[in-house]
Each structure stands twice: as structure tokens, then as C-alpha cells.
Amino acid sequence: MSKQAVFTMKLESDLREQFMAEAEAAHRPASQIVREMMRQFVQAQRESREYEAFLQRKVDIARVSISRGDGLTNDEVEAEFASRRGRAAIQE
Numbered sequence: 001m002s003k004q005a006v007f008t009m010k011l012e013s014d015l016r017e018q019f020m021a022e023a024e025a026a027h028r029p030a031s032q033i034v035r036e037m038m039r040q041f042v043q044a045q046r047e048s049r050e051y052e053a054f055l056q057r058k059v060d061i062a063r064v065s066i067s068r069g070d071g072l073t074n075d076e077v078e079a080e081f082a083s084r085r086g087r088a089a090i091q092e
Contacts, residue, residue, distance in 0.1 A: 007034075
């Protein structure tokens with residue numbers, strides 16, 4: 001990957017000094033560390049958007065299911081699991 005873009009940013013002097021000292025202690029160029037952090041940030045943002053889209057699809061599917069009358073009421077769910085708990089207790 002060619003490195004043709006320059007990225008300029010403002011930050012506190014103390015932060016810059018600490019960062020540069022840590023980069024030197026790690027024997028790594030500061031630019032390499034910043035690129036790595038940027039890649040991690042980009043990846044995290046993509047994963048977050050993908051997860052949000054996944055959840056939205058699940059919610060949309062559930063809403064369609066409920067509007068068709070496919071869902072169960074809370075009382076029906078409670079009764080079903082009370083029955084399951086009762087059967088499990090008998091098997092123990």
C-alpha cells in the first residue's frame with residue numbers, strides 16, 4: 001500500500017511527548033503506530049455498523065412476525081416455560 005497522503009493534527013504537547021516517548025521505547029515509528037490505530041478504529045466502526053444492521057434486520061423480522069400474529073403473549077411464554085421447568089424438575 002503506497003503512503004501518499006499526509007495527515008496533520010493538533011494535539012496537546014504533553015500527549016505528543018508521551019506518545020513519542022512510548023513509540024521510541026517500543027522501537028516503532030510513531031507513524032506506524034498511528035496507522036495501526038487508524039486501521040483498528042476503521043475496523044471497529046465497520047463491525048459496529050454491521051452489528052447494528054444485523055440487529056435492525058432482526059427487529060424488522062420480529063415486527064413483521066408480530067404483525068402477522070405469529071408471536072406469543074407474555075402469559076403464553078410464561079406458561080410454556082413453567083411447564084418446561086415442571087417437566088425438568090420431575091426428571092431430576
